[in-house]
Amino acid sequence: MPTPLMGLLLLMSVVAVPTCILAIVLMLxxxxxxxxxxxxxxxxxFGFSATAVYCYGWFTVTLGGPFPELCEDRNASGAQLASLQQDYWPLRNACIYSDGxxxxxxxxxxxxxxxxxxxxAVLLICAAVFLYRRARHIPEGTS
Structure with a gap:
C-alpha cells in the first residue's frame, strides 16, 4: 500500500477513536x-484501534523497524546473515543466512x-445488527 494512504488511515484512526469515545460518553x-x-x-x-495499530506496524516495517535488531550476525551453524525480508502482513521479518x-x-x-x-469489532457489529432488528420487530406497546 502506498505510504500516503497508510498515513491517512493512521491519522483518521487516531482522530476517530477519541471522537467515538466522546460519543459513547455523551450517549451514556x-x-x-x-x-x-x-x-x-x-x-x-475497536475497528479504528485495530487500524491504527496495523498502520503503526506498517510504518515500523517500512522505515526499517525493530526487526534488523532481532537478526543475529551468524546463525547456529556459523553462516553469515545474507539479507532481510520484511512482509507487511502479518508484519513479519525473515533473517536469511548464506547457507539458505x-x-x-x-x-x-x-x-x-x-x-x-x-x-x-466484528462481534459488536453483529450484535448491533441483531439488537437493531430485534428492537424493530417488537411492537411499541410492549416491553
Whole structure:
C-alpha cells in the first residue's frame, strides 16, 4: 500500500477513536439510548484501534523497524546473515543466512493488538445488527 494512504488511515484512526469515545460518553449521559447504537460505536472504536495499530506496524516495517535488531550476525551453524525480508502482513521479518536457512520473527504483540480489536469489532457489529432488528420487530406497546 502506498505510504500516503497508510498515513491517512493512521491519522483518521487516531482522530476517530477519541471522537467515538466522546460519543459513547455523551450517549451514556443521556439515557435511554438504544443498545444497538452503543454496540455500533464500540465496534467503531475497536475497528479504528485495530487500524491504527496495523498502520503503526506498517510504518515500523517500512522505515526499517525493530526487526534488523532481532537478526543475529551468524546463525547456529556459523553462516553469515545474507539479507532481510520484511512482509507487511502479518508484519513479519525473515533473517536469511548464506547457507539458505531462514529464521522468521513475527511480532505477536502487533498481531494480538490487531486481531483482538478487529474480532471484537466484528462481534459488536453483529450484535448491533441483531439488537437493531430485534428492537424493530417488537411492537411499541410492549416491553
Amino acid at each position: 449521559r443521556n439515557p435511554p439510548r438504544s443498545l444497538s447504537k452503543i454496540c455500533a460505536i464500540l465496534a467503531l472504536i 536457512s531462514t529464521v522468521e520473527h513475527v511480532s505477536m504483540s502487533i498481531n494480538v493488538f490487531v486481531y483482538v480489536p478487529a474480532g471484537l
